[in-house]
Each structure stands twice: as structure tokens, then as C-alpha cells.
Amino acid sequence: MVAQYAGVSIAExxxxxxxxxxxxxxxxxxxAQDLTGRRLDLAAVTRSPDG
Known part of the structure; x- marks a missing residue:
């Protein structure tokens, strides 16, 4: 889910x-539960902490 959204490897x-x-x-x-339950936006997880 995260890897596909962000276009990165599973490790990343x-x-x-x-x-x-x-x-x-x-x-x-x-x-992970919040992501799969749609209570957390994928963009929040994949966003860089500095911007």
C-alpha cells in the first residue's frame, strides 16, 4: 500500500x-491499522518530516 502509493521499495x-x-x-x-482502516492518510506517512 505505502510502497505502491509512494513508488518506493518495500524496504523504503x-x-x-x-x-x-x-x-x-x-x-x-x-x-498500519490506521492506514488500512483509512483513519490515516497515506500522504502523511510518505511526507518528508522536514516538509
Whole structure:
């Protein structure tokens, strides 16, 4: 889902998910559940932290 949206490898998509979870101090599983439940926008996860 993240990899396809962002056009990146699975490894890079995983890094993006982990970075988002760490920045927002939430668990990786919670982040994934929010994505699949459409409570979190893919753009928020794939966006660079500095812009």
C-alpha cells in the first residue's frame, strides 16, 4: 500500500512507516491499522518530516 502509493521499495516503505510511528510516538502496528482502516492518510506517512 505505502510502497505502491509512494513508488518506493518495500524496504523504503517500511522505513517510512517506522519513521512516522516514531515521530508521532505511536506503535507501528497502530500506524498500519490506521492506514488500512483509512483513519490515516497515506500522504502523511510518505511526507518528508522536514516538509
Amino acid at each position: 516503505a517500511t522505513r517510512m512507516l517506522r519513521a512516522y510511528a516514531e515521530r508521532h510516538q505511536v506503535g507501528l502496528a497502530a500506524t
